[in-house]
Structures are given as C-alpha cells and as structure tokens.
Amino acid sequence: MLNALAYIVGLVSLVIVIPAQIPLLGWANWLALPLIVVGIVLGALSSKEGGRNFCLVVLLIAGVRLMIGGGVL
Secondary structure (H helix, E strand, O other), X not given: OHHHHHHHHHHHHHHHHOHHHXXXXXXXXXXXXXXXXXXXXXXXXXXXXXXXHHHHHHHHHHHHHHHHHOOOO
C-alpha cells in the first residue's frame, strides 16, 4: 500500500517537474521537492523499492534542473 502511495506522490511530483523544465518555470521545482521527499519516505517505509526508486529519479531530474538554473549552489 505504501509503495502505491509513493508511486502516486511521484506521479503528482512528475506532473509538476515536467513543465518546470521550461525556462522561467524552474521555481516550480521548489514546489515539487517537498512532495518528492514525502514520496521517498513512503517508499522507504514500504517493503518494495519501486516507488522509492521512482521518486528518486524524479528528485534527480528536479535537482539537475535546479543546478543548471542556479537554484542550488
């Protein structure tokens, strides 16, 4: 059950992160980061690893975009 919740939170985060790849919308990654962390925690509490890994990939995408845009030093 927690794995399914992690996937759902990851999908919601991905819906926020994908448009945030467009220039001048990078601030939306900051909105997605707390959701991604919640998904990672839910995935970590689950007995399966798929949801956690999916949220980690979404975190990687958001983190790389923030680094390229200068949002993370």
